[in-house]
Amino acid sequence: MPNDLADKQSRNTPTPNDACISCTTRRDFLRVGAGSLGALSATLLAGPWRVLEALEPRASGAAVRYPIPAADGVSIDKKNEIILCRAGQEVYAFALSCPHENTALRTLPKNGGFQCPKHKSKYQPNGTFISGRATRNMDRLPITREGDALVVDPDRFFESDKDPARWAAALVKL
Numbered sequence: 001m002p003n004d005l006a007d008k009q010s011r012n013t014p015t016p017n018d019a020c021i022s023c024t025t026r027r028d029f030l031r032v033g034a035g036s037l038g039a040l041s042a043t044l045l046a047g048p049w050r051v052l053e054a055l056e057p058r059a060s061g062a063a064v065r066y067p068i069p070a071a072d073g074v075s076i077d078k079k080n081e082i083i084l085c086r087a088g089q090e091v092y093a094f095a096l097s098c099p100h101e102n103t104a105l106r107t108l109p110k111n112g113g114f115q116c117p118k119h120k121s122k123y124q125p126n127g128t129f130i131s132g133r134a135t136r137n138m139d140r141l142p143i144t145r146e147g148d149a150l151v152v153d154p155d156r157f158f159e160s161d162k163d164p165a166r167w168a169a170a171l172v173k174l
Contacts, residue, residue, distance in 0.1 A: 065149045068174065074107045074114075074125075080154045082141065087112060087125040091172045093141040093152040094127055099159070100134035114138065126171075127160075136161045140170035 069075060069086040076083055081096040083105065096104050098116035105114045105123070113130070114123040121132025129137045137160035142153040150172060158167040 061155060063151045063153045065146070065151050068145070068148060068150055072112065074112065080152075082152055082154055083114070084150070084152070085112070085125055085127075086174075089174045090126070091143065091150060091174065092126060092170070093143040093150070095139040095141060095154075095157050097139075098134060099136055099139050100132075105138070137167065140167050142166075142170055143172050145172045145174075 064077070064080050064082065066075070066077075066084055069084065069091065072086050072088065074083060074085050076096065078096070083094040083096055085092045085094065094105075094114075098105050098118070098121060100116060100119060100121055103116050103118040105116055107113070108115050108122070112125040114125075114127075115121065116132065116134065119133040121134035122130040123134075123138050124130060127138035127140055129135075139157040139159055141157050144151050158170050160167040
């Protein structure tokens with residue numbers, strides 16, 4: 001038997017296990033890609049929201065700068081996968097995806113909150129979990145104010161159940 005396996009590998013013929021790994025990876029990739037595309041489409045159709053553009057192009061590992069929203073509402077930066085939400089005198093930055101299964105969230109026009117189109121988890125405008133299959137609040141991103149701009153680090157996030165103090169502090173008061 002070991003000689004058969006070595007012979008197959010020397011001819012670059014995949015073993016049954018290699019073929020299975022290849023198929024699973026490809027299948028998972030297509031499934032996740034199709035799901036993400038559908039979720040993004042649902043997000044785009046779910047207004048009211050504004051497209052958010054960074055003030056400057058983002059270098060790898062760099063923070064993103066945005067203008068301070070003039071009024072309550074939600075802005076979405078699809079490129080950097082950031083939701084910026086102003087609610088009263090507070091501004092929050094969230095990861096675009098639901099913490100339950102990473103589906104792109106959509107806005108709820110009636111209360112300014114958010115909902116996952118996949119399992120209907122609902123969140124308040126400050127990211128607090130209301131109902132549904134998720135088990136925790138939305139992930140907040142570090143956000144600070146520098147003059148007339150908000151600075152968000154999209155490469156870090158705070159989970160309310162693992163780091164409640166940083167999650168609670170991740171906001172800008174205007």
